[in-house]
Amino acid sequence: xxxxxxxxxxxxxxxxxxxxxxxxxxxxxxxxxxxxxxxxxxxxxxxxxxxxxxxxxxxxxxxxxxxxxxxxxxxxxxxxxxxxxxxxxxxxxxxxxxxxxxxxxxxxxxxxxxxxxxxxxxxxxxxxxxxxxxxxxxxxxxxxxxxxxxxxxxxxxxxxxxxxxxxxxxxxxxxxxxxxxxxxxxxxxxxxxxxxxxxxxxxxxxxxxxxxxxxxxxxxxxxxxxx
Amino acid sequence: xxxxxxxxxxxxxxxxxxxxxxxxxxxxxxxxxxxxxxxxxxxxxxxxxxxxxxxxxxxxxxxxxxxxxxxxxxxxxxxxxxxxxxxxxxxxxxxxxxxxxxxxxxxxxxxxxxxxxxxxxxxxxxxxxxxxxxxxxxxxxx
Numbered sequence: 001x002x003x004x005x006x007x008x009x010x011x012x013x014x015x016x017x018x019x020x021x022x023x024x025x026x027x028x029x030x031x032x033x034x035x036x037x038x039x040x041x042x043x044x045x046x047x048x049x050x051x052x053x054x055x056x057x058x059x060x061x062x063x064x065x066x067x068x069x070x071x072x073x074x075x076x077x078x079x080x081x082x083x084x085x086x087x088x089x090x091x092x093x094x095x096x097x098x099x100x101x102x103x104x105x106x107x108x109x110x111x112x113x114x115x116x117x118x119x120x121x122x123x124x125x126x127x128x129x130x131x132x133x134x135x136x137x138x139x140x141x142x143x144x145x146x147x148x149x150x151x152x153x154x155x156x157x158x159x160x161x162x163x164x165x166x167x168x169x170x171x172x173x174x175x176x177x178x179x180x181x182x183x184x185x186x187x188x189x190x191x192x193x194x195x196x197x198x199x200x201x202x203x204x205x206x207x208x209x210x211x212x213x214x215x216x217x218x219x220x221x222x223x224x225x226x227x
Numbered sequence: 228x229x230x231x232x233x234x235x236x237x238x239x240x241x242x243x244x245x246x247x248x249x250x251x252x253x254x255x256x257x258x259x260x261x262x263x264x265x266x267x268x269x270x271x272x273x274x275x276x277x278x279x280x281x282x283x284x285x286x287x288x289x290x291x292x293x294x295x296x297x298x299x300x301x302x303x304x305x306x307x308x309x310x311x312x313x314x315x316x317x318x319x320x321x322x323x324x325x326x327x328x329x330x331x332x333x334x335x336x337x338x339x340x341x342x343x344x345x346x347x348x349x350x351x352x353x354x355x356x357x358x359x360x361x362x363x364x365x366x367x368x369x
Contacts, residue, residue, distance in 0.1 A: 021310075025282070028309035028330050029238055035331035036244035043251050065240055112284050 008135070008197055011190035015138050022109050023080045030073045037065050079105045086133035091219050094136065096127040096161050096168060103140040104159065107148075111157075116148045121160040129168045131198060131219045139194045143172050143202070143211055146186045152176030152209070166217050173210035186211065230345045231273070234258035235265035235291065236280035236307065245278075248334055254341065262286040269295055274302065276325075276344035278337070281308040281315065289322060296323040301351045303344035307332065 005013075041062050048054050079102050086099075104118050111118050147157045157174045182204045185191075195202055201214045232254050234242045242258045249256045257272070259265045262285050269277070277295065281288035292304055303325045308315060311329040319327045325347070326340050 025309040029241070032307075032309075032330035032332065033238060033240045033244070036241055036248065039334055040244045040248050043248055047251075065244075069240070113282065113287075115284055 007190050007193045011193070012134070012138055015141055019083060019106050019137075019141070020080065023076050023106065026076055026109055027073060030069050030076070033069050034066060037062055037069075075105065083137060086137055089133075090221070091130055091132055093128060093130055094133050096129060096170070097122045098126075099133065099136060100140070100159060100161060100170070103137055103144070106137075107141065107144050110145070111148055114148050114151075115155055116151050117156045118144070119156060119158045121158060123160075123162065127161050127163050127168060129163075129215060129217050129219075131215060135194050135198055136215070139191075139198060139200060139213060140170070142186060142191050142194065143170075143213060146182075146191075147172045147175055147211065149185070150175045150177055150181060163217070168215045168217060170213040170215070171210055172212075173208065175209040175211065177204065177206050177209070182206075182211070228345075229253050229255050230275045230341050231255045232257070232341060233265065233268060233272075233274045233277045235262055235277065235283075235288075236260065237262075237283040238280070245332075249338075249341075252334075252338055262288075262291045265291060266294060269299070269302070275348055276341045277302060277304045278341075279304055279306050281306050281319075281327075289318065292319065292322050292324055301348060301355075303348050305337070305340050305344065 041059070044055065044058055044062075082102050083106060100120060100122065104120050107118060144157070144159075151157050151174055153176075154174065157172060159170065159172050161168065161170045163169070186202060186204075191202070194200075195213075199216045199219060203212045203214065204210075205212070230253075232249060234246060234249075234256060235258070236242045236245075237260050239260050242260065246256045246258045257268060257274075259268060262283050265277075265279075279288045279291055283291075288306055288308075292306065295302055295304060300323065304323070306319050306324050306327045307330055308327060309330050311327050316327045325344055328337065328340070
């Protein structure tokens with residue numbers, strides 16, 4: 001820490017804010033649905049009391065709606081909690097498959113707003129690495145944000161990962177890079193700063209329409225890269 | 228007179244429940260999860276109030292509001308949002324929204340706003356009719 005917030009701190013905070021704002025917004029939508037269905041149940045109960053007829057199917061169907069919204073809220077809060085805990089340690093053992101799932105879930109709402117589908121293709125066995133989980137989330141977000149903007153007419157982005165020769169690779173494909181966009185977008189600050197901090201390399205393949213993030217299996221904090 | 232309302236929100240479970248509650252309060256409700264379809268419905272039918280979600284895929288609520296107001300400035304639009312901020316409120320009012328309500332909404336408050344929207348629309352329609360009649364009277368030599 002050098003006393004100033006720096007580019008990592010500044011963009012990291014913005015990213016944290018964007019994710020929590022999006023998750024809280026989605027939670028408000030869940031609450032709105034629960035609120036309307038609770039109101040509807042109350043209306044129906046009043047009508048049933050007046051008429052003396054009980055519509056069990058309606059009550060059952062409303063209970064189902066409550067259940068699905070509670071599951072939805074639980075998933076959002078679980079992801080948000082995991083995301084918040086990504087800041088606990090400068091470096092820790094991460095299961096990349098689990099982290100990618102959380103990253104895609106957190107990005108889901110932004111993707112839906114842009115009409116883009118995110119498809120996660122994960123290996124069956126965990127892909128483990130030691131890294132800074134928060135900045136890995138940040139780098140994934142920067143790459144996914146870029147990918148959503150250049151997803152082309154098919155509007156479908158695929159994410160997969162593997163480990164090879166001590167390196168961990170995350171490939172994001174389904175992109176249609178316009179000329180210079182990669183350099184201007186993903187490789188501009190803060191993308192470079194976050195990748196540099198994690199010791200990651202970003203490789204663009206225009207022909208294939210992909211960006212690959214290559215990370216070391218173990219993060220090394222050299223001088224000037226420490227939090 | 229029953230109020231005619233259009234609901235536009237991408238959350239299906241939300242509009243289904245809200246529509247039913249509004250109908251049980253005597254309103255005539257049409258609804259859609261697609262803002263683009265909502266614009267098509269507005270082109271074909273008239274409504275006392277349009278309830279519009281601010282954040283939706285395809286188009287956001289402010290874009291939809293702008294298009295509707297350009298076509299029909301008299302339509303009364305109530306925006307719904309997850310987080311109502313002063314900034315959003317000002318932007319919505321500048322574009323001609325009647326009100327901005329935060330989700331989860333209170334049905335009594337919404338019903339009250341819809342009744343006010345209907346009254347406001349009737350005043351605007353009456354004014355326009357009066358103006359038309361005045362124009363006809365002044366332009367004709369009886």
